[in-house]
Amino acid sequence: MELPELVEATFGTQGALAQSNPQFKPRPGQTTMAVAVARTLQEGGALVVEAGTGVGKTFAYLIPALLSGERVLVSTATKALQDQIYTRDLPFLRKALGISLQAALLKGRSSYLCPYRLELAESEQDTATDAEVRWVAAVRRWAATTQTGDMSEMPGYTERSPHLPLVTSTRENCLGAQCPSFSQCYVNKARKRALAADLVVINHHLFFADLQVRESGMAELLPSVRAVIIDEAHQFNETGIHFLGEQWSNSQVLDFARETLRTCNKLARGLADWPQLVFEVDQACQGWMRCVGEATNVRINWADAAPAGVDAPAWQEALTRQANALQTLHAALQDVRASAPELDRLAERCQHHWRKAQLFAGPPRLGRVRWMDIGAVTLRMIESPLDIAEDMRSHWQLAPAAQAQEAKTAEGGGAHAWIFTSATLGADAQLSHFTQACGLEQAQVLQVPSPFDFARQAMLYVPADMPQPQDAAHHGAAVAQLAAEGARRLGGRTLVLTTTLRALRLIGEALRKQLADAAALEVLVQGEQSKQRLMERFRQPSQQRGYVLVASASFWEGFDVPGDALQLVIIDKLPFPPPHDPLVQARAKRYEERGESAFAQLFVPEAAIALKQGAGRLIRTETDKGILVVCDPRIASKSYGARMLSSLPPMARARKLESFEEALRRLAAQRPSAGPDGDAAVPAVPQRSD
Structure with missing residues (x-):
């Protein structure tokens, strides 16, 4: 039996999953995806799959991978999903499929x-x-x-x-x-296990780090596998551009200086004036830090010889002084590096920092965008490609079917297979925003819709009388008032997603004032506690305490609240990318130079994808019910609003306040008695709904 047919049978009513799990129900979308993955694993090439919430995409790619007999690499965006696949999904599937297979979990060395x-x-x-x-x-x-x-x-x-x-x-x-201590090295041991395993679970950061090591001529993990599966692929491009670019920061220089002084005083005391040499490196670093001024928590464009607003001659002089101080220190380290491995490594690191000083003293390289991130204590210089397409096309080794078959025959085995999947990858049928950025224009594209009955389970409400987002104060107050009304009706169970930190603070403060008299309701605001603690508290409301969570950034995705602990998601405005961000500006300029509209080709698709991600927080299981509110009149009044709406699940829609209030009343009345955390709605066995 060919792999696609074997996989299809596994997901059938009499298949291995149904036999091992009495609650398993075949999902047509999951089977469709699994068969497509199996065919790609068998024939080679690239497959891009957007699998809506509830499809069960993890099982849809793991089962073909396990049944294929190939060495497979699975990469995720987060360590949390890494651990989940390795500790929960793989043990269950190996038992269900009756497969003896060696799997390995590999993280970055800092883990x-x-x-x-x-x-x-x-x-x-x-x-x-x-x-x-x-x-x-x-x-x-x-x-x-x-x-x-x-x-x-x-x-x-x-x-x-x-x-x-x-x-x-x-x-x-x-x-x-x-x-x-090399013989005891846990990183080395983990890599050895990975090289010997049939299936290895890594993350995107490690994928690109391994790619860089491979290109330096070292035999590493990627060349040893025939199939690679990229989950949470919507973060793949953004991760890649940072690894494929250059980064340098004051904290790296100062950490290196401190370690050099400590190590050289211990292993090479008296062989050079280490305190003075390190002092010069430290002072030079402080010099170019002063050039930037007192700004904090901003991103500065850098199109010329110096970051915007920074005096170019002073900047050049400061970086030249940094390079000279590093070069002098390197000469001293050269004289002692043979005496200890720690000193040898310091000499290599010193040369690395000298090269970075030389790079950032000059103008940005052609085809790269450069900027500076200024934090509370850290200044980070970044130069990166606009996307990973040019760097990665050669790695995918994609070719027309006839050429791929010739390569397969010549190699005596299957062509390389690449599978990319996520719940949110694009705003059009070709998923072009993702495929073009990743150099996957020749990949097969498959969209598998969610099996959830959104028309029955959810309603989209766009308030007809909401102030325009440009009027930040009035708009934020209106969003807070609406959220407060919903939270009172539902006993909390409300998530407010904001597009900016300013809106986060404004809406959070306004909500606390609105709910000051509601002793049973607590407003949680991102940044006041750890993300993990906020998620734990929000997922566990009680009859005595309900929660409203106001969050931004990372809560738009990866925040999973199944059951009725979350019944109302409010999005303050359409999540267009920040127009002043250097990377966004560079990408927009590239579209304009091609004679295309940057707004239509960049800003609208990215906003639609982000909106889709935020909306995905609402319905997580087949029994969830809830309301999505988009507090941005532009989605109903502007021409691009139709594209935004078409990217969302097919929910029932409302514009009138009366319809919203009636939906709130029904939700409050229909809340299951199984418990406020909604555990009764979550399958007790690992039939994934991602």
């Missing part, structure tokens, strides 16, 4: 304990803070029990802990095979 850096941290505790001493002691206790070295398995682990760099390595400071 693993570095035994050597743990020893260093323990040896330098006389200068450490009390918190660092306690942290290192806790890591040492856990290190005695771990098999994988994966820091996420450590009790009390938090991904943003400031102490993680004490016990983990980076590409910059890793000593590689020269490390005294």
Whole structure:
């Protein structure tokens, strides 16, 4: 039996999934996607699949991958999905399919304990803070029990802990095979397991990092697999442009300077005036930081010799001083690098920083866009391609069917297979916004609609009397008033998605004033607690406490609230990309130079995709019900509004306030008694609804 037929039978009423899971129900869309994936795995080439919420796309690509007998790489955008696939989905499917298959989970090196850096941290505790001493002691206790070295398995682990760099390595400071603890290296062990596995789960950051290493001539993971599956593919291009570009920051320089002083005083004391050499590097860095001024939390365009608003001669002089200080330090490191692997690595890093100083002292390279991100304490210079298309086309190795068959015959095996999937990839039938950015114009495209009955489960309400978004104060107040009314009716269960941080603060403050008399309702605002804590609280309302969450940015996607804990999603305005963002400006200029409309080809499609992502927070299971409110009159009055509306699921639509209030009343009356967290609506077995 050919792989497509085998996969189709597996998803059938008498297939392996139905036999292992009594609650399994075949989904035509899931089967269609799975068969298309199977055919691509068998024949090679590229397949791009937009699979709506509820299709079950993870099983739709994992089952063909497991049944294909090929070595397969699965890449996700988030560590959370990585862990879910490896710890939950793969064990279930291997058992259901009766397959003995070796799988491996591989993360970036900063996710693993570095035994050597743990020893260093323990040896330098006389200068450490009390918190660092306690942290290192806790890591040492856990290190005695771990098999994988994966820091996420450590009790009390938090991904943003400031102490993680004490016990983990980076590409910059890793000593590689020269490390005294190389035989104990968890990163190396994880890579060996990955190279020996049949299926490896990684993330997009690691995909591009591995790609860069491969291009330097090292044999790494990607060349060893025949099929690659990219999940959460809507983030693939944005991840890639940063890895395929150049980045440099003051924090990198200052961290390098501190480590150089510490290491050289320990291993090469008296062989050079290390304090003075490092002082010159530090002072030079402080010099170009002063050129930028006092601005914080902004992104500055950089089209000429210096960032916009920065004095060009002063900038050039400051970076030249930085390059000279690094060059002098490198000469001193050259004299001692042979005496210890740590010194050898420092010499390499010093040369790397010198090259970055040389690069950013000059104008942006042709075909690249450059900008500076200014944070509270970090200045980061970035030069990147506008998208990954040009860099990646050669890697996809796509060709017409006849050429692909010739290559397959010549190689004595299958041509490479590439599968890209996400719930949201485009605003047209060709998914051109995604395929063009990724160099996948020759890929097969498949759109699989959600199986949910949106006309029955959801309503889209566009208020007829909402102020225009340009009037930020009145518009924000109106959004807050509407959200407060909905939250009162529903006992919370309301998510307000904003397009800017300014709107986030304005609406959050207004909502708290509106609900000041509602003791049973609490307004949660992104930034006031960790994202994980906000999600946990919002998902668990009670009869005594309901929640309204006001959020932006990362909450537009990847925030999954099945059941009736979320029944009202309010989007403040159409999520057009920021017009002053340097990357957006460069992309817009490219369209205009081609004689095309940047608004029609860039701004509208990106807004439609983002709107679709935000709307996707509402209905997550077949039993969910809710209301989506778009508080932007332009979606009903402007010509491009029809494109926006067509990108959304086919919900019932309303413009009148009376219709909205009636829908709220019905939702409040129909709330299931199984519990406010909606657990009764979530399948008890892993039949995925993503």
